[in-house]
Amino acid sequence: MTIAFGNPDRPNSYIGKTVPRPNAPRLVQGRGRFVDDITLPRMAHVAFVRSPYAHARIGGIDAAAAKAVKGVLRVFTGADIAEVCTPWVAVLAHLKGLKSPPQHALATDRATWVGEPVAAVLATTRAAAEEAASLVEVAYEALPVVTDMMSALDETTPVIHPDLGDNLAFRRLHDEGDVEGAFAGAHAVVSARFRTARHTGVTLEPRSILVDWNPAEGQLVAWHATQAPHMMQTVLAKHLALPESRVRVICGDVGGSYGIKVHVYPDEVATAAIAKIMGRPVKFVADRLESFTTDIHARDHIVDARLAVDEAGRILAFDVDDWTAIGPYSVYPRTSAIEGNQVVNLCGGPYDFANYRARTTVVFQNKTPTCQYRAVGHPIAVAITEGLVDMAAAELGMDPVEIRRRNLYADDAYPATSPAKMRFEGLSHHASLDKLVALMDYDALRADQAAARKRGVHRGIGIASFIELTNPSPFMYGIGGARISAQDGCTVRMDPDGSVVALSGVTEQGQGTEAMLAQIVAEGVGVSPSEVRVVTGDTQVTPYGGGTWASRGAGIGGEAALQAARALRDSILEVAAAMLQSEPGRLDIRAGAVVDPDTGEERLSLAELGRIVYFRGDTLPKGLPRELVQTRHFITSEYPFAFTNGVQASYLEVDVETGVVTLLKHWCVEDCGRIVNPQLVDEQIRGGIVQGLGGALYEEIHYDEEGQLLNGSMADYLVPMAAETPDMIVGHVETPTKESLLGAKGAGEAGTAGAPAAVMNAINDALRPLGAQVTEMPFTPERILRALGAIED
């Protein structure tokens, strides 16, 4: 089967076009249905008592005052929940050596970070539950706290989990080629310590779950703001000792995810346990402080790295020593070793070089657990790589574009395998860089920069090439033993009126999944997208799938939808051929009707075909297959991941008196393979860029030495708002993957992957004439003034 996607005049040409999102009108009218919008009869609300200590032994819990609050139904301790809910251990077999202790939904004997839930109060109103939670008295005995990453493994540092022997969660080393030899013989070596701050996702909709256990039916239903309903079905069933078939997870509208809502959170599992104990619906919606102290954090890395180049600027070797601290537990079930693992897999990713050493060290500490957050590890690896490449260019007196042209994998070099053993099917680094240079009018920008400098205005240009990991196979989680599906399925059926329903295992988090699926199914069957209704996010209804993570929705879910739609088309044409005394190959479906493919003349509408099949099946030949429903599942098999590539540029101005950075403009050219919906892809890129800009300039979770989180509100943890954000020019190169008919790779994380490095390089380009350099994110006015020597204490 071939579809001439390149021909815009082909019939049913919806793939590749901007088609409106079917769910957008509902959301602009305030008709969304988020978890907190749902109210069920007899619904109760749970509020959690959380540890104010980073590390403490839990003594007695006195709930007498809490129970006296009007409306309180019951108070639960860790021991109460442990009676119905088993603990979990977040390790994966393929991450060799990764260790983590058993974690309970509510802490039983020890609290290990500020915010860990230690008790729960159930009440008829949220206000009563919150008031009572504040009255629960827990006797804590403070224990020694581990907060510093770099000394976590020192012999004098207390071990958080004595059973594990030390504070090392995971370590991995890549060592390829002759790194020491390459550095010894290098023309120039540059090095730096890079730091990326602790971030969190700040989803506008806090984590939310509503669970109803119906003992009469023996079924647990969870309305959950999640990215992975089937994974949650498995998790809830396993730890609440229910058959998987008796757990239904429904994921309606979700108010922002970005990786935050793909993990298992102890308070959410506790909510399900409480619903099971009480036999009535229980709702938990995190408040903003709870979001900051218990949503996963990410990106807390310190990296010493160096780069060796020859006289011509050719990269000889990278040497990377990455450290990250993940809190007291590896997060279930994806684990908290993935981010460090990604960093060492991705450094140097765009470049053709031979010698590579990269080690990640992942340690425990008493802060909020970290785990996968949009563009997992990429912003760190790209900052290290691109920061060093720019430093080498400056050392050699070479233009930053030129040094990249000398080192990027040639566009005809594929398939290729990187020194970190990442396999690339087909990338377009040079075509993307050429397009970027043209889009930004690089020479004119350099002239503007020089003119500004003469006026005493310090502007900088930063470039960042990157690769992005998308369309994951079971090599990401499945081979490690996690029941996290890399395959995804889609069922497509035609109803009697000729309209089409598509049920998919991938989910809608606002990125436009349902629009993407509608236009793929529309093209695959031969109907208008408005004739396709898409259903996602219900484990009882959709085919089994992985959901939304690692930029897999279009590449995996979209391909399953295309194959199912094409199969339905074949089924329809077989029936139509019998009705019209023709051959399926001599008929086509266009705009909801069976037509003559040569003339386009309508032979039979799908509504008429539906009428005959469903109500007058007696008129069809006996034995004619008439199932107007098809299901297909898709999984990648040739490559562990479909890598994409791209390049970003930032143009900005640094006020050297105040240290304030003003973003003037931002560009991104990326290659996500086949573009299903240009507008949706562009907006994924833009939103991702701004999330990266936040990390570069504003976002940083602060703790004190006692492990107290210091900025747990949106007034204190700064995120990009409209006034600070630049306009962004987005361009594309399309190198479809050959693994699928559709050819789509992922686009959801490219913006976040490259933006921080582009900003860092632009700031350093502006500061270089002043002899200053910054490598510690976020680049706050204070850090810039320190680099300039304006602040010295």
Added chain:
Amino acid sequence: MTEIVRDRIDVALTVNGEPVEARVPAGQHLIDFLRLELGLTGAHASCEHGVCGACTIRVDGDAVRGCLMLAAQADGAEVWTVEGLTDTGEIADLQAAFVARNALQCGFCTPGMLVAAQELLARGGAPSRGEIREHLSGNYCRCTGYEAIVDAVEAVAMARAGAAAQEGGGGA
């Protein structure tokens, strides 16, 4: 919870053009009253201290934070939420522009964003992109990166200004 917060207060107000009378806890925020008591779930509670703008609604003509105002303070007020503004058609062009430009992704910020944008647009004229960004700088959106929102608001401002100029021209 102190006794004063536990007290209940009678309020009479209009919400989306309809009269509402209720007895509310003194400590209940207006956003919770709208969502929990009236079932108006369009506006959302998110940061709960006036920073993110998800709860933005219109009270007596101004865009206000539903999480910073008590229900008891709304006695006698005229309150509009996205549901009412949808029913009257007042922001139909803005909503259409948001859909056409994909100026929303998850949609959680959108009801508040629309109320804030309409406050700016109602002043008339054609605000610059900088003015639009400044006006919306109290409404957090993690999904879009804001550019599409600015585009949509700018397009509506220009369309409305054009329509107003035409009406003015026709009358001359």
